[in-house]
Amino acid sequence: MRKFVRSLLAALAVALVGCVTINVYFPEAAAQKAADRFIDTVIEGGQPAPDAAQKPPADARRHPPAAAMLLDLLVPAAHAADVPDIRIQTPATEAIRGRMRARFQNPLKALLDSGAVGFTRDGLVAVRDAAQIPLSQRAQANAAVADENRDRAALYREVAVANGHPEWEAQIRATFARGWIERARAGWYYQDAAGRWQRK
Template structure:
């Protein structure tokens, strides 16, 4: 009889654990807020640094236990199941800070003027593109092309780094999409950006 009870309990336990799904979702709101802060420091003249990353010194509080035996058992065996309960995203690393500084210097060094003239614009996928080369003097076009290429290299590296810094490289496309919206929202009056269909629109 005792063996039968143990067998039933073991079967029930395996079935219970097998039904647990750890749903680690993309924290869209937190990502949008972090992207907004980053973009603001790149496009604005203020040289404020991004908020310090306190995730290591102030770890999220442990979730409250429900008091039910099954929940307590799962808490002991699968503590990661609560990871998704605290939506947060890390955006500041030494790499992203270096990228931010380069992007800010590039924006102040001429990219902003190119945006003002309509020669360049923000693409729908979070990059920058030459929209109208005719607005750039012929002897400066090669330099502008190189500037845009450098900017896009940094942007792609940024999105990849943020995803990796959060231990979710699969989030890169969502990070890129979040930043793409942010760049457009922060675009100054008169700047061009691509709408969802890819057509250029002036803000």
């Protein structure tokens, strides 16, 4: 009889754990909100607001119920999957933000204003019309674009890694790409989904 009870309890435990679906999904809305805050601080030059992920909400600091603690023991990753937030502030991203803000003030904003440079559909910047850049400034403009793209690629990778999901890098990049284009000022160029340049 004891053997039967143990077997039954073991089967129930396996069934309970099997019924818990761990769904690690990309939190698109939270990512877009975080990306938009980052982009605003680069374009507008303001100070970043602290990430919600850095400080847990007041109700999360209270003691969890016993059932939740038991579930965390059985399936430790289940709790993490519910948190619809994304961390974007790390020492590396703050260093990148500082460089991007400085570069935006000079020379990137002038290049965007002139139409020489635009936002690409994949979250980068590109020289759209080199004729808009005086010949004596082209090398500097090309270097600024290359530096900006290097920082953007590092940013997207760092955000994905900081959130424990390096596989999210392409989704982070797409989220930021939408944000850069949505926040482009009137007169700036961007690429549409087909890669054609459009003026805002």
